[in-house]
Amino acid sequence: MEVKYKIIAKKIEENIIEGKYDNTKKLPTVEELMEIYKVSRSTIRQAINTLVDKGEVYQVQGSGIFIRETKKDGFINIQYMRGLSGDFIKNKIKTKVLELKVIKSDREISEKMKCNEGTDLYFIKRLRYLDNDAYTVEYSYYNKEIIPYLNTEIVEESIYSYISESLKLNIGFADKIIYCEPLTLEHSKLLGLKEGDGSLVIEDTVFLTNGLVFDTSKVIYNYKFAKLLSLSNYK
Amino acid sequence: MEVKYKIIAKKIEENIIEGKYDNTKKLPTVEELMEIYKVSRSTIRQAINTLVDKGEVYQVQGSGIFIRETKKDGFINIQYMRGLSGDFIKNKIKTKVLELKVIKSDREISEKMKCNEGTDLYFIKRLRYLDNDAYTVEYSYYNKEIIPYLNTEIVEESIYSYISESLKLNIGFADKIIYCEPLTLEHSKLLGLKEGDGSLVIEDTVFLTNGLVFDTSKVIYNYKFAKLLSLSNYK
CATH class of the missing domain: 1.10.10.10 (Winged helix-like DNA-binding domain superfamily/Winged helix DNA-binding domain)
Structure with a gap:
């Protein structure tokens, strides 16, 4: 083909x-x-x-x-999306599932996910550790019409591996928005930082190769450890 | 061709x-x-x-x-490097040159710029405003063997336009490192923020199409306004 x-x-x-x-x-x-x-x-x-x-x-x-140096140890290459487990093959990743439930899509999320309001979505809140450091707080939504089943066991591991290897879906591409934002008290406690400290935030909208959005997420990175790499072309 | x-x-x-x-x-x-x-x-x-x-x-x-939405108003698409003037064609950009001098490359910069220690470099420190907001503090080094002449007038405008339009050099690509860092007192004053506030930082190493590094820089963004966009592919 x-x-x-x-x-x-x-x-x-x-x-x-x-x-x-x-x-x-x-x-x-x-x-x-x-x-x-x-x-x-x-x-x-x-x-x-x-x-x-x-x-x-x-x-x-x-x-x-x-x-070109597309890989650097400890850096996340944001041009490729491999998930945390893919970016840090040498490190130990531990995931604590803080929440996992099915909710109805509201207007704001429906717009991002290009789905109807009221669509069933998995809502997942996770705290992830890189080696022993609290590394990210993640909020994710998965369209249940595309990803029909998730449980704590799957969500504790790599959701992306499950989607591509078990569900045999073709993850295609993602739009990412990157910015810096002061930490809330709750997030600062989870990450072992101070309220108001800066954090690196990535908001993702992730598509299958067929153009369907299956996931949107907001990932809040511990600024002490998070470094992104981007290889850009002039235009 | x-x-x-x-x-x-x-x-x-x-x-x-x-x-x-x-x-x-x-x-x-x-x-x-x-x-x-x-x-x-x-x-x-x-x-x-x-x-x-x-x-x-x-x-x-x-x-x-x-x-795909490669452009969003107010976002910097980090896959392309167009300089601030290229990213914000609708906005007024004002540049205050804080320093412009020729220095000798030390070991650290020589490694980044792949040049010999002691090479003449332009060192430039600029404060840039987007409309009327202090937007970035920039530290840049340009290899004088490649960019033989810069003055305040050029540096107040777009250095990249000068390089491509006047010097007729072909800007090729850049490696970018992105992270979040607390502001120093000096930078917080320049940006109108508080010491210790987070800032979005991009370190650039910029190549001509022939593979020569002509520029490295560190750009500290005002977190209140800076938003980056990256369109990623799965791999």
């Missing part, structure tokens, strides 16, 4: 993630890639262009294709 | 930015686009794939190509 250059782009991407080019921070030459993947020059060119657009590599005329 | 599908992708992008599809939030069909641009189906397909990778559109099987 997928076109050839997309498949090649993914293979190169996997090699980058696995650290295959960490020594040189460079990809093989176009000629070498043609040889490795047994495809034409134009397929390799298109695959490289895809990786450039995604901010993963950049080309320097006459000296090669260089790899 | 540029391949055909890239040119088509840019044209479609321009139409999106100009609001041509604001009514429907959808692109014309592939067949219509083939007709409009007089190119083959595969060229249109590649152009669309480019826009998908860049997070500008998404496809829904059987119902069309939808436009």
Whole structure:
């Protein structure tokens, strides 16, 4: 189903993630890639262009294709959404479920989730620890028409893994709004900080590949630990 | 020089930015686009794939190509770097230059800028107002070997316009680190806030398309006004 250059782009991407080019921070030459993947020059060119657009590599005329630092230890790359468990594979993540219930969608949430008012939604409030530090307070809503069943056990682990691996749904993309906000007394207590301390906040609206919104959330990060990474292109 | 599908992708992008599809939030069909641009189906397909990778559109099987909200009034889209003047075309931006001098690069900055220790750098400290609100305190370093001349007049306006329009250099991409940090007394006074209030901070390392770093900066945003937008893809 997928076109050839997309498949090649993914293979190169996997090699980058696995650290295959960490020594040189460079990809093989176009000629070498043609040889490795047994495809034409134009397929390799298109695959490289895809990786450039995604901010993963950049080309320097006459000296090669260089790899951008898409991963940094301890940083959340906000261009990709892998969930906390995906971002911190080396760390221990512990989740305390503070609330899990079914509610009816109100006007404000319906607008965000592009669903009818009154739609059944899972409402989840979680406190998440990275290693032993309180890292985030999360408020999430999941459309029950798309995610028909959640329980404490699922919600204590990675909801995203459950959605993609058990429900076999294709998570597509997310609109994220990022800002800084003073902590309420309640949140400051949960995060072990002081009321009024700044916090980094990310509001997410998350879509399946078919364009349906299945999740909106507000995540309040402990400012002492949260660092985001974004690889931007000039325009 | 540029391949055909890239040119088509840019044209479609321009139409999106100009609001041509604001009514429907959808692109014309592939067949219509083939007709409009007089190119083959595969060229249109590649152009669309480019826009998908860049997070500008998404496809829904059987119902069309939808436009993502890459612009929101008052939000900074951190995937693109257009400078403050580019992000807020409707607002009045005023810049107060607090410092402008040539310094020698120390070890820390040399590492970030991938230049030798002792390289001449412009150091610039600016306070920027959005309409009448103090919006950012910015600390920037520019490599003088790449940007040979800056003066107060240039630095009071958009440095990026000067670099691309007057120096004809091609700004390529940037690595951005985003976090939240308590304000120092000095910064709180400049921004009209309280010492210890949270601030949204972006550290930038900015590259020309040829891979040379010409600028690193730390920008401290007034948390009351700063909102970032990021369109992410799942991975």
